[in-house]
Amino acid sequence: TGANLTGANLRGADLSGANLRGADLSGADLYGADLLTFQGAKHFAQYHNGLLKIGCISMPITEWALGFEEIGKSNKYSDNEINIYGAFIEICLEAFNQGVSK
Numbered sequence: 001t002g003a004n005l006t007g008a009n010l011r012g013a014d015l016s017g018a019n020l021r022g023a024d025l026s027g028a029d030l031y032g033a034d035l036l037t038f039q040g041a042k043h044f045a046q047y048h049n050g051l052l053k054i055g056c057i058s059m060p061i062t063e064w065a066l067g068f069e070e071i072g073k074s075n076k077y078s079d080n081e082i083n084i085y086g087a088f089i090e091i092c093l094e095a096f097n098q099g100v101s102k
Contacts, residue, residue, distance in 0.1 A: 020091075030095040038088045041081055047092040054085060065093045 002022035009029050015036055030036075036047040043055035052061045057071065064071075068089050072082035 025091050025094075030091075030098055036088075036092055036095060038085075040085055040088070042075075042077060045085065045088055047095070050096055052089065052092055061089070061092050061096045064089050 003020075003024075005023050005025050005028050007027045007029075008025070010025075011029050013030075018037065020036065020038060038045040040054075045052065045054040047053075047061065050060055051058055052064050054064075055075075068086055069082055072085065077085070
């Protein structure tokens with residue numbers, strides 16, 4: 001929790017069950033990492049194989065990246081909660097763009 005993983009080599013890491021709350025993964029190499037999970041204030045989030053599920057809403061990570069703010073507002077998330085989940089979505093999108101779980 002809260003680890004500074006900036007630039008960390010997480011290639012092929014099995015991250016299932018990992019608590020990445022507050023972790024800084026900017027620039028981390030997530031190529032081949034299997035599963036990213038996050039427990040936010042409202043809902044559990046799970047990313048795998050290009051799909052992200054937050055609470056009961058599941059859709060491709062690319063759709064989340066485009067519409068997470070609107071989805072958050074329509075589900076009564078605070079601005080802070082939207083920003084926190086948005087940061088997790090950004091990490092998942094980075095993993096997707098690196099070829100993780102495509």
